[in-house]
Amino acid sequence: MTETMRALVIDRTGGPDELHIAEVPAARRVIDEVLVRVIAAGVNPIDVKTRAGRGVSGSLGAFPAVLGFDFAGVVEASPYAAHPLQPGDRVYGMAKVPRAAGSYAELVAATSLSVTPMPTSLDFVQAAAVPLAALTAWGAVVDTARVHDGQRVLIHAGAGGVGHFAVQLAAYFGATVTTTGSPRNAEFLRELGAHRVVDYTSERFEEVAGEQDVVIDLIGNVHDETGTRSLDVLRRGGLIVNIPTASWPTMAAEAEARGIRATGYSVVPDARTLAVMTRLIDDGAVRVHVDRELPLEQGAEAHRLLEAGHVRGKVVLRIASDPAPPPVE
16 A cells, blocks of 8 residues: 555635645555545535635634545455455445544545445446435435425425435426426436426525425525525415525524424434435436546646636546446456
8 A cells, every 4th residue: 555645635725726735645445444446536515614724614623624525446454354345346425524634635535434436337437426415415305305296395406415405306296396497407306306496596495496305405495585585485383494504594493483483404424325316327217417627737727727616516526537337247
C-alpha cells in the first residue's frame, strides 16, 4: 500500500477556491471497514455547506480535510477473508465525514454497513450520484412519510439530487405527485412520474397544488418562506418532512398550531436500504440523472454549480479511469 494519496482538500473553511489538490496520508481500513479505490465521487449540498463553514464543519478534525460522502469504486481490502465484499468488487456507498476523510480522494475507508455492490446497469459516475441522495429520498418518502397508494404528495425542488429520487419513489409507491420546478425541468419531472409540475417562476404552489397529505420539503424557509407556505396546502393531520432542518427553527411550533405533523430528517447510510435502491435501479423502476461530470481538479467548479442552483440531478467528480471490466464467468 502507498503511504499517500491524491485528494481534493480544504485547509480552512471558505469559498470554493479553498478546494485544492494535495497529497495526504492514504486512507487505512480498521475493524469492519472496507478500503475502496474511488473511481467517482458525488457532490452534495452538505459538502458545499461544510466547505463554506456551515454543515458539519464544526466537527471537522485537523486540516487539511477531505470532504465528500458519495463514492463508487473498487474494493482494495476487506475486513476478513469470508466477508461478502472482497477485493475487486465494484461497490458504492457513503463515507463517514466528518469523523473520517471523505470521498474526494483516491482511497476511502468506510464501514461495511454503508457499502454494497453497485448496480450492474450503471457506470461508476452514475453510481456515485446515488447513495446520499437516494437514501435521503428513501428515508423521507418511505421510512418517515410511509407514502402509499392514493396519497397526495408535494415535493419541493423535484429536479434536484434528492428531489429526482423522491419524485420517483413517491410515484412508485402509488402517490399522486405534485412537484415544484422550473419550466426547463417540467418534462423531465413528468418523465420521472410527477402528475403535476408547478412552475415556481410564475405560480404560487399554495394557490394551485390543492390539499396534500404529505409535503417533502427540500428547500425549507431559506427562500420565500417555502416551508411556512407548505403548511397552507397540508390537510389537518398531514405531515411535512423538512430535510434542510436548520433552515426553519420554528417548524414544529408552526405545524402544531395548525394540527399538522412535522419532522426533520437526516440521512442514514444503510447498505441494506441502498441494496433495495440497487434492485429498483437495475429493474428500471428508478433512474439516475447526472447533470455534469467534472475531473477532481475542478472540484471548486462543482461546488459553484451547486451554489448557483438549478442543477438537474447530480454533479459528480471523476477521480480515476474505469478499471478493466471483470472477467466473464
